[in-house]
Amino acid sequence: MNRRSRIRNTAGVVTASLAALAAVQGSSAGAVGDESRAAERVTVCTGTRPTSGPPDPELSLYRLLEYAGKRGETRYAHVFTGLTADDDPRTAHVYRIPSKAFDADICARAEKGIRVRLHDTDVTARRLEAVIDQTGDRMDRWDGEFDLREVAPDPRGFVYFGVDDPAKAYRVLKKDLGPFWAKRIRVEHVESASAL
Known part of the structure; x- marks a missing residue:
């Protein structure tokens, strides 16, 4: 599978948001991210x-x-x-x-x-999508550090990343995306890429 094809394309806001939330809620064990917004x-x-x-x-x-x-x-x-x-x-x-x-x-x-x-929340859907687009444009920048398998907007105000090593990926993403996004990403382990 092409690495770019792992990036989720959102077709409609209702379907996209519900699918993203189902994916994120479906595997919350071992998730890494800032929980202070609970x-x-x-x-x-x-x-x-x-x-x-x-x-x-x-x-x-x-x-x-x-x-x-x-x-x-x-x-x-x-x-x-x-x-x-x-x-x-x-x-x-x-x-x-x-x-x-x-x-x-x-x-x-x-x-x-x-x-x-x-x-x-404190972020718009457009800003979430902008991070996903930015990720798709430069996916190879994390090669050798972690394997990015999925990325999707979380309608609750996060960007969800499915990776092979959540702890390492969270540290790298937090540094790469900057302080604003450090509190707005959720990183979880996924075995392989899937169509969210």
């Missing part, structure tokens, strides 16, 4: 808008995620970080740099019974 601030709202079809929490949730993703990629790209949903078909997680306007827009769009959890 005590994040979360704002919660519950939708009151009538459903735009038969009552179905999963469809209502999907419509909200699709709307939030589109708004986040366009009008609110300066604050939008990513989206996820958990097993509860009534809860959407929106990660963003705090913005009253974006929060109000998303909460007003949520259909009745859909809960929106708005998580504070």
Whole structure:
């Protein structure tokens, strides 16, 4: 497999964010990264808008995620970080740099019974993608130090790196990417490259 083909291409914000989070959550044992951001601030709202079809929490949730993703990629790209949903078909997680306007827009769009959890971050999806693009452009700079097998945006405000040696890779990445990114990367062991 070509080394560049290991870099994840994000096609759509909802699918990309959900896939990235599943990959990151799926193997958190042995992860290396700064854990100091665990005590994040979360704002919660519950939708009151009538459903735009038969009552179905999963469809209502999907419509909200699709709307939030589109708004986040366009009008609110300066604050939008990513989206996820958990097993509860009534809860959407929106990660963003705090913005009253974006929060109000998303909460007003949520259909009745859909809960929106708005998580504070300090980085946008565009900045996460920029690090991934930078990684793809210069992948060979880490040859001989560690084997980069996967890289993807984590909608919670991190860049995820799948490598052969997490401790060594974290030290190298922290130094190479600089102090801002040292707190915004998660490095985990993966056996081989996979399509995230």
